[in-house]
Amino acid sequence: MPEAPGSLTSLRSRNRLLVVETVQRRGRISRVGIARATGLSRTTVSSLVADLIAEGVLAEAADGGGYRASSGGGRPATPLTLNPEGGGVLGVHLRHAGIRVLFTDLSGGVLGERYQELDVDHRPDDALAYVADTALDLVAAVGHDAGRVFGVGVAVSAPMQSQSHTLRTSSVLADWTGVDIAARLRERVGLPVHVGNDANLGALAEWTFGAGRGADDLIYVMLSDGVGAGLILGGELYEGATGSAGELGHIPVVDGGYVCRCGNRGCLETVVGLRALTSAFTHTRGPDTTTIADVVALLAADDPGAQRVTADAGRMVGRALVGICAMLEPRRVVIGGEVAAVGRPLLEGVREVLARQLPPPVGQEVTVTAGRLGDRAEALGAIALATHSTSAHLLTS
Numbered sequence: 001m002p003e004a005p006g007s008l009t010s011l012r013s014r015n016r017l018l019v020v021e022t023v024q025r026r027g028r029i030s031r032v033g034i035a036r037a038t039g040l041s042r043t044t045v046s047s048l049v050a051d052l053i054a055e056g057v058l059a060e061a062a063d064g065g066g067y068r069a070s071s072g073g074g075r076p077a078t079p080l081t082l083n084p085e086g087g088g089v090l091g092v093h094l095r096h097a098g099i100r101v102l103f104t105d106l107s108g109g110v111l112g113e114r115y116q117e118l119d120v121d122h123r124p125d126d127a128l129a130y131v132a133d134t135a136l137d138l139v140a141a142v143g144h145d146a147g148r149v150f151g152v153g154v155a156v157s158a159p160m161q162s163q164s165h166t167l168r169t170s171s172v173l174a175d176w177t178g179v180d181i182a183a184r185l186r187e188r189v190g191l192p193v194h195v196g197n198d199a200n201l202g203a204l205a206e207w208t209f210g211a212g213r214g215a216d217d218l219i220y221v222m223l224s225d226g227v228g229a230g231l232i233l234g235g236e237l238y239e240g241a242t243g244s245a246g247e248l249g250h251i252p253v254v255d256g257g258y259v260c261r262c263g264n265r266g267c268l269e270t271v272v273g274l275r276a277l278t279s280a281f282t283h284t285r286g287p288d289t290t291t292i293a294d295v296v297a298l299l300a301a302d303d304p305g306a307q308r309v310t311a312d313a314g315r316m317v318g319r320a321l322v323g324i325c326a327m328l329e330p331r332r333v334v335i336g337g338e339v340a341a342v343g344r345p346l347l348e349g350v351r352e353v354l355a356r357q358l359p360p361p362v363g364q365e366v367t368v369t370a371g372r373l374g375d376r377a378e379a380l381g382a383i384a385l386a387t388h389s390t391s392a393h394l395l396t397s
Helices: 008-026 031-038 042-054 124-141 181-189 196-210 274-279 290-299 305-328 338-342 344-357 360-365 373-395
Strands: 058-059 081-082 088-094 096-107 110-117 149-156 193-197 219-222 227-233 237-240 331-337 365-371
Touching: 008 031, 008 042, 008 058, 008 196, 008 373, 031 042, 031 124, 042 058, 081 096, 081 110, 081 373, 088 124, 088 373, 096 124, 096 227, 096 305, 110 124, 124 149, 124 181, 149 181, 149 196, 149 373, 181 193, 193 196, 193 373, 196 219, 196 227, 196 237, 196 290, 196 331, 196 373, 219 305, 219 338, 237 365, 274 290, 290 305, 305 331, 305 338, 331 344, 338 344, 344 365
Parallel strands: 088 149, 149 193, 219 331, 331 365
Antiparallel strands: 058 081, 088 096, 096 110, 219 227, 227 237
């Protein structure tokens, strides 16, 4: 029988979920820290934590952490984490040109990983078949109890419907129109499947596990095959009215520029996307294909052309971010995705434009930093999505 809205049982279920989400976001946090972060009383937190430890959802850190509950001293508080042995979750990133599949424990610790180059844009059947087969293989390869795998998260390089989390009609993944990713995978792997936009999930990952921790207002910029942004506002993932918030790559930044795959000209993606950045070296390096690794090597050798190209790319990203930062006033801008591997010149280009063009109160507060999760970010965001959805189901049902 479902719980009556507003009942004490329903309230306790929501508070249990709040505690678990707080531990997931912080990674390690004491009971006192949970009380401060959630506004729940220490007595309520102690009771909820005791139940969650008994159920195997939370665990006390084995090393004890060694930090104290207050500045006044006393017995060191014991940090809590999600119980790594409590179960596993699968995360998938469907990039335009490849697929990454991760298998992690509930704390986000990676147990297994596979990557396969594939023309995802035009081969949806092959892509979903690879995901299903690989997910099952990963679980078997690490010897994990299949009955303790709670779900699959999928990050997709296309706009999503905010309510149904199905693909919107899009020129970006035209061959996927009408494909119900969640239903197709659920049928093949027999697990709950949760789908989200990859830039949004990259933001969720960096906020949960990486460079965005502690900043409840942040913008994550994903620079890869495509260019997108994810927004965390007030401690919540913001997707917009229709689920298309964060389409940073399709903001025009160059008048009369190259035609973008969205149909417009001069979009940011045509200037700073993976293909755009590497193709800038065609005239200096000849017909050989330049990779991001090549660009990083050129930067390490202080190549002036590489420095100019990457700094210019950073300035273009900064130009696209100025209006967004002025309106939303984020605490942090996290630069991620494959292109972010070029490092310092890119970040300095972003910082230069934001410092010069943002009004002083905003410009002084926002920091620009590199993501910490590398090319795993979007798949780890899918893990976070699946973990959250699983927790919400298990703890409130």
